[in-house]
Amino acid sequence: MSTLVPTPGQTVGPFFHYALPYPGDRDLVPPGSPGSVRLHGTVYDGAGNPVPDALVEIWQPDPEGRVVQAQGSIRRDGHTFTGFGRSSSDRLGGYTFTTLPPGPMAPGRPAYFAVTVFARGLLNRLFTRAYLPLADGASDPVLDGVDPDRRATLVCAADEQGYRFDVRLQGEGETVFLTYPGH
Amino acid sequence: MTETQTAISDEIAAIAKAHEAAGIEEPQPRLDYPPYRSSLLRHPTKDLHHADPEGIELWAPVFGERDIDPLEADLTIQHGGEPVGERMLVTGRVVDGEGRPVRGQLVEIWQANAGGRYVHKRDQHPAPLDPNFTGVGRCLTDADGTYAFTTIKPGPYPWRNHRNAWRPAHIHFSLFGTEFTQRMVTQMYFPGDPLFALDPIYQAIVDPAARARLVATYDHDLTTPEWATGYRWDIVLTGSHRTLMEPEGDHA
Numbered sequence: 001m002s003t004l005v006p007t008p009g010q011t012v013g014p015f016f017h018y019a020l021p022y023p024g025d026r027d028l029v030p031p032g033s034p035g036s037v038r039l040h041g042t043v044y045d046g047a048g049n050p051v052p053d054a055l056v057e058i059w060q061p062d063p064e065g066r067v068v069q070a071q072g073s074i075r076r077d078g079h080t081f082t083g084f085g086r087s088s089s090d091r092l093g094g095y096t097f098t099t100l101p102p103g104p105m106a107p108g109r110p111a112y113f114a115v116t117v118f119a120r121g122l123l124n125r126l127f128t129r130a131y132l133p134l135a136d137g138a139s140d141p142v143l144d145g146v147d148p149d150r151r152a153t154l155v156c157a158a159d160e161q162g163y164r165f166d167v168r169l170q171g172e173g174e175t176v177f178l179t180y181p182g183h
Numbered sequence: 184m185t186e187t188q189t190a191i192s193d194e195i196a197a198i199a200k201a202h203e204a205a206g207i208e209e210p211q212p213r214l215d216y217p218p219y220r221s222s223l224l225r226h227p228t229k230d231l232h233h234a235d236p237e238g239i240e241l242w243a244p245v246f247g248e249r250d251i252d253p254l255e256a257d258l259t260i261q262h263g264g265e266p267v268g269e270r271m272l273v274t275g276r277v278v279d280g281e282g283r284p285v286r287g288q289l290v291e292i293w294q295a296n297a298g299g300r301y302v303h304k305r306d307q308h309p310a311p312l313d314p315n316f317t318g319v320g321r322c323l324t325d326a327d328g329t330y331a332f333t334t335i336k337p338g339p340y341p342w343r344n345h346r347n348a349w350r351p352a353h354i355h356f357s358l359f360g361t362e363f364t365q366r367m368v369t370q371m372y373f374p375g376d377p378l379f380a381l382d383p384i385y386q387a388i389v390d391p392a393a394r395a396r397l398v399a400t401y402d403h404d405l406t407t408p409e410w411a412t413g414y415r416w417d418i419v420l421t422g423s424h425r426t427l428m429e430p431e432g433d434h435a
């Protein structure tokens with residue numbers, strides 16, 4: 001258990017674009033590399049409008065389900081897979097990553113990207129998971145604990161480029177966001 | 184943008200009063216905080232889903248010497264000349280929820296210049312840009328969990344939440360920790376700022392004691408003769424989950 005009270009979060013604000021994005025931030029592997037996929041989507045607000053000043057980060061295991069603990073997410077060398085990526089949304093609210101699909105971290109469990117969302121107007125970061133499309137009979141404690149009507153908000157849709165995962169901050173189809181013990 | 188500061192301040196006061204009456208601890212900002220108008224359509228309306236972190240969430244990405252040049256911790260040497268403003272050292276310790284130093288971790292900062300202007304095309308505040316100041320820095324915490332930056336004190340700046348809205352001077356901080364669940368972005372403020380009571384972003388942390396955790400301390404021992412003033416600001420990340428499964432000896 002925590003014994004200290006955590007420092008409060010604050011919004012990322014409107015002016016992070018010259019600070020947090022960096023060259024190669026969204027390319028966990030070079031675009032076009034063998035086995036690479038795009039994880040992409042749009043961040044929407046409660047009126048269904050795209051959010052052009054959001055920042056999405058992913059953190060994932062490698063395709064074998066192993067946690068990578070390698071440096072180099074900021075200065076990528078073109079071959080080390082570090083598992084971390086950062087993508088600011090564009091004018092249409094879109095974000096995109098070029099990456100490798102995450103592997104399951106335990107036998108029989110669905111694989112997922114851990115996702116963090118920041119935005120102007122959002123007073124603290126939000127956590128969620130973007131699961132790869134589920135196999136029949138897949139079971140997972142988080143998915144199983146979510147209202148069935150909302151479960152789909154945590155699952156990517158396969159498309160011709162890889163996976164689509166939209167983030168809805170509010171309203172119809174609002175994404176399920178997660179909080180953890182001690183938060 | 185016709186709403187007055189008085190109207191916004193009244194909303195802030197009403198929420199503060201209701202919070203006080205409720206007597207519930209709220210160490211984090213409210214996501215639903217109407218005085219910050221941009222939050223209206225950008226806060227989830229449903230309760231966050233309680234999850235036990237597992238797998239990848241029990242780890243954080245690793246940044247290290249390969250990612251960061253030590254010179255990135257000095258925001259005053261990124262261009263050909265000296266930036267305008269009050270040169271300042273900002274340092275502090277990053278600890279986890281159990282008070283243990285968070286070592287070798289990436290800390291990112293960004294801020295306005297001394298005139299309250301960001302190097303950002305959407306910043307329309309007609310204060311001068313400083314050709315010698317971009318306002319972006321990175322460093323790694325040391326073995327004691329300490330970060331340190333050399334920079335310029337940022338100015339307050341107007342924004343368009345309401346008529347005559349001004350943000351207190353602040354530096355944005357981004358931190359990781361050793362687990363995914365510790366990821367945070369926040370803002371460091373300066374002691375005694377007259378804009379605190381008026382600012383809906385700062386006041387979205389409705390608990391006064393929690394708000395005060397974002398305010399740095401002026402430290403004259405850190406102030407350097409003939410060179411720079413010194414501010415100290417410590418950061419506590421949320422508790423770790425992974426280490427709970429390790430032997431008690433590791434907690435010493």
